[in-house]
Amino acid sequence: MTTEPRSIAQLSVLLQSGALDPVALAQETLAAIRSHPDAAIFTFLLEERANAEAEAARRRLREGRSRGALDGVPVAWKDLFDIAGLPTTAGSRVLKDAAPAGRDAAVVQALAGAGMVSVGRVNMSEFAFSGLGINPHYGTPRNPASPAGEHRIPGGSSSGSGVAVAAGLVPVSIGTDTGGSVRIPAAFNGIVGYKATRGRYAMDGVFPLAKSLDSLGPLCRTVQDAILIDAAMRGLPAAGPIPRRNVADLSFVIPETVFFDGAEPEVVAAFEAGVTQLSRAGARIRREAFPEFSAIFDLMAKHGALVTAEAFVLHRARIKGAAAAEMDPRVVKRTLLGEKITVADYLETLEAREKLTAAFEARLGPKDLLLSPTLPHVAPAIQPLLDDEDLFFQTNGKTLRNTLVGNFLDWCGVSLPCGTGAGGMPVGLLVSAPRNGDDRLLAAAAAVEGALG
Template identity: 80%
Template sequence: MPANPRSIAQLSVLLQSGALDPVALLEETLDAVEVYPDKAVFTVLTKERARAEAEASRRRLREGRSLGALDGVPIAWKDLFDMAGLPTTAGSRVLADAAPAERDAAVVRALAGAGMVSIGRVNMSEFAFSGLGINPHYGTPRNPAAPVGEHRIPGGSSSGSAAAVAAGLVPVSIGTDTGGSVRIPAAFTGIVGYKASRGRHSMEGVFPLARTLDSLGPLCRTVQDAVWVDAAMRGRPASEALPRADLAGLSLVIPETVFFDGAEPEVVAAFEAGVERLAKAGARIRREAFPEFAEIFAVMARHGALVTAEAFVLHRERIKGEAAAGMDPRVVKRTLLGEKITLADYLETQAARERLTAAVEARLGPESLLISPTLPHVAPLTQPLVDDEELFFATNGKTLRNTLVGNFLDWCGVSLPCGTGAAGMPAGLLVSGPRGSDARVLAVASVVEGLVG
């Protein structure tokens, strides 16, 4: 791991000033990936493409035609985003022979248009259907934050994205988030993960899991980096200003329902230490019960999970046919649960979703944002989860619990590192807000980051 992994902002200063050459940075990046001992992080390196993009960036910067703050900065993509000329395999062997994509996904095109250099694809949970990051086909990336000699999960489904950034191989990787798949691995590995509101970015050319839940966002080193990438993915200048956020008088709400159930004491302690720092800085913090959060899980128990219903529709031919033999049995088993979910169940859940979203937002109030532990526990050891299916499913459910609330409500959120829990592993603090409040959530997260990081 590099001794001092660099953020996008740090690299941008060097690139824009001419102190760092985009081609030299690319070769340094490729060399770091090649010698990195964990070969389960990247699934493919797009060296030819990356070299062409870096050369073009070099010409622009030398001629004074920079495309902006992201020009020449390396980026990696979760194996769900179409990249021209490559099959999109979604972490699965059964798609290895799929037809190559004819063109890049919309957000890949947008960041290429901002001058970013795409160095390759990173690993993930098969079909994005797990919060743990375990992949029996391409290997499970090691969590770079784990003590030497320990193999702990990186979190999923954007496992390779988190591992690549946490290891300092790239400053940013784009992941997707259907139940927590950006925020979970960010919290487990001690980096920043921003889940955008659904619809903020184009999902064109992104392999789906559950279309009414799917969103995407960057895993990176700082909130500032996330802000720049978010703007560029929407076709806006990376320098676009966020609204100002001042902690003095800022209203933050800590949910007393669900989020702390069964949480590890060390994780709670790290979160509460962050809360104390925020309060001392002038934030107004209140704790409140949200019975709606408990009702979300009651609705899921009664009617089934939306993600399971939609994943079954997407994969039903695959898991009912010969392809199932080549899939992770745990993914097959979980997807098959969707067969039992009726249309009436699905519609009842969607109706409950609208009702509960409105109720939660009314309880929160228009001036407040939610803060909570991102996860109730730190990253566990990998091998026990591989060996014990019952433990796998129990841990997966607990890992997804806090974050899936945001997906169900269609919220946005930023996970920030806030100290350590058991075994010195990272703990995360999550700033969340209603759909469409992305700019405010990012602005507040940027201020919070300076106090709890």
């Protein structure tokens, strides 16, 4: 956009008051995307659809028939949500000639029903199978926080979503999160990312990675925005004001297991500064070891990862056939690891997952939330990762490490900006809650956001 980045709430006030016209906003948004120097952020512009939806929003607002706070607000979609009339390519050349979707994905329909204006599809890691956001087919979006002359990674797999919001092109983009793919780009790009509990939203029309882990969520500028989008994605009436939580009423546990291993000192310092602010505001904070977290990685070492097993089954025909030559070889290599995972391995992992989830939830107090660094490091430069495959896989594993714990244990989580680390790059603070604690999580995240300033 041509002005400073604006939140959904800011745009809504202007749209509802008549100070901003939905058609003008849509055209401004599309023009800003077309003129942006980074052509790798968006993979497809929905110009005809955007203009039609903006025209409809204009009529409703002029006639006093507003559908609520989201009416006329632009939204972008990760390239694995079905959009009627277009093939869903999931960041891959393999699917570029696939049959067009017959209808929108359920959540695309839901946000259209709330009056939102879909302006385009954004880039992603191929088949959502990397936390780094590198895509050799459609380019890799540059992290807008990169120092001058550098190309830092955007984080993945919702890479374009994170960059589109951070660059101010759209106020919100909808992503998916199987091992951290909403929270990682949110943290790397210095914005808000909300991963909902798996199953909170309808998954019809969403290209999967691993159905036992896949979840959805918005990347946006504020927690208030995430709350507005959450209600609309569930088909609920427009969300009201946040049920304000006082930070002094909140209880947090900082995990001493896994999350800080090998973390950059600057990341730890930024996180601890945030913890100090919350403590001064009256939050109750304690630190505790969680053996369940280490057990997850022991389980993966023994039986393989759930995501790898399920991705292999999903893509087996592709990576065993001619299509493999058109795919990112790093995606092929990682997916092929699933061939070694037996049915017994998979079932034993699922059984252990249930036990570990129950053990973790029993360890928490009824009001406890998890507080941790979203990631152990800031966004690294892209070129060394392209030059060294071993470094690519090592960095990918470390990038996914903290967030995948939440997917395995079915958490919901919100990553919030929390200062900067090495090179002035953004650091994320992650607030997490056990499964189905989304409403409590969002209210708490709003209070944390306020305390962090």
